[in-house]
Amino acid sequence: MLKNTNINSNKKLDLLILVGGKGTRIKKYLRGLPKPMLKFNNKFFLNYIINFASKYNLNKIYLLTGYKSNIIYQKFHNKTFNFVKIECIKEKKEMGTAGALNSLKNKINDFILLNGDTLFDIDYLKLIKSLDKNNYGTMSLVKNLKQNSMKLNFLSVNNNLVKYNSKGSLMNGGVYFFRKEFLKFIPKKKCSLENDILPSLIYKKKINGKIFDNFFLDIGTENYYKKASRLLIKNFKRPAVFLDRDGVINHDYGYVHTLKKFKFKNGVIKGLKYLTKKNYYIFIVTNQAGIGKKIYSLEKFIKLHKELKEILIKEKIYINDVKYSPYHIDAKIKKFKKRSGFRKPGNLMIKEILKSWDILINKSFMIGDKISDKMCAEKSDLYFEFAKDNFYYQARSIVKKG
Incomplete structure (x- = not known):
């Protein structure tokens, strides 16, 4: 058997x-x-x-x-x-x-x-x-x-x-x-x-x-x-949402890198389900200087995101890709100790996504919680809003505005 x-x-x-x-x-x-x-x-x-x-x-x-x-x-x-x-x-x-x-x-x-x-x-x-x-x-x-x-x-x-x-x-x-x-x-x-x-x-x-x-x-x-x-x-060109992570998807307690400390913000699951039903690609673009500063390892960061993948899939939510930047001028790991266009406000993370996917940029948008997120969105010709109290209501409002 x-x-x-x-x-x-x-x-x-x-x-x-x-x-x-x-x-x-x-x-x-x-x-x-x-x-x-x-x-x-x-x-x-x-x-x-x-x-x-x-x-x-x-x-x-x-x-x-x-x-x-x-x-x-x-x-x-x-x-x-x-x-x-x-x-x-x-x-x-x-x-x-x-x-x-x-x-x-x-x-x-x-x-x-x-x-x-x-x-x-x-x-x-x-x-x-x-x-x-x-x-x-x-x-x-x-x-x-x-x-x-x-x-x-x-x-x-x-x-x-x-x-x-x-x-x-x-x-x-x-x-x-x-x-x-x-x-x-x-x-x-x-x-x-x-x-x-x-x-x-x-x-x-x-x-x-x-x-x-x-x-x-x-x-x-x-x-x-x-x-x-x-x-x-015809089948794969569609709008996308670009999301910062800490402070947008989850509460920002400072260098969150384990599932135990990861807490979804209000309306995130419902909002991601809504965006999925509206046929949006979902991308996460996140600065992760904690890797370069040796606060947590790349392996721990990857483990967290694979765990999140599993949780969201059970809710029929699919994250299409995650781009992260471990670079910082104060990094302790030599290869990450530099200024990089991948770190927001630079927009190389978004550029990589746009190169690899068929995206309706004029229908897409970005939500972040920092000025660096806003500057990144502006460089990418993306409509931007700062994160509000309820992610679902905010995402629905943006989509309905077109």
Whole structure:
């Protein structure tokens, strides 16, 4: 009997992204790049995927590379997105979409698996919840979009189980959740997840399915490659709120760096829920000179924010990214002892966010509690207000003013 997955527990969850394909169907557009490294709206397609995924409280992201792996390594290996570290793993030889998983058998926990050339805007937690306790995995399904893919096509769902059906109107959405026990079915040879492994488990009634009608994009065909920039902007360009932390989100007791001392201010949870429902990105931009001054460690700061991530996710609130500046002229750690544009009133933290995300700047705003926050917002052309007594009423008022 397999143990049940409880997403409300502290059980670790990894993310695997398959980025080793050669992209033969759109080869003429690759210009020597792997598919996930194609740029749309001046951003790598892989950036869109990682930005979307890293809002979850993941343990680690693994990029399983193959073709032109050095390009992906250079941009992503050992980088961190929203407190989630990325590790790139290179195949010694081509192993296919399933065989590539062998290198992770002794490293990973239960995991989400994605294809690096598709983006499916779904709630990963709903996918996880759809897994029955006696099964090994669950897969996302989408109505057949006629993308000329023959991999796991003509599917249906009956009693939460995926089934082959010649009249089935569903196709594979390219996002899966697997228990780590699933890896025992992967042989140590080249094999395909879609053609060799999943069909057998589907016939054995061991794969659940969850239907989503969310935004779906596969850049692996010429038709959708040409539409990708426009479709990505249409789905992902939205307003954002930029929040200072201490004194705005939580009470400022001075160098707050543990959950025990972290107390949300009035209306913050309700206000963040409101902004989420209004389709706002939520970013935190915070000066953290306490790191540079050795008042608390970077590790303690990261631990606090991963704990906050978990708390907020349970409230269906997702922080899209957190930027922090450990720099200060009086820092005790040498590399942080300097003046930096990342420290507010400088606005390099916001500039980094604007470079990485599609944001409607004229609909966005910032809330802070210090003059340095106001100066940072002005440099970034953001509407600014000082924090008021109730965050929810303040956020709602700003949004309604437009």
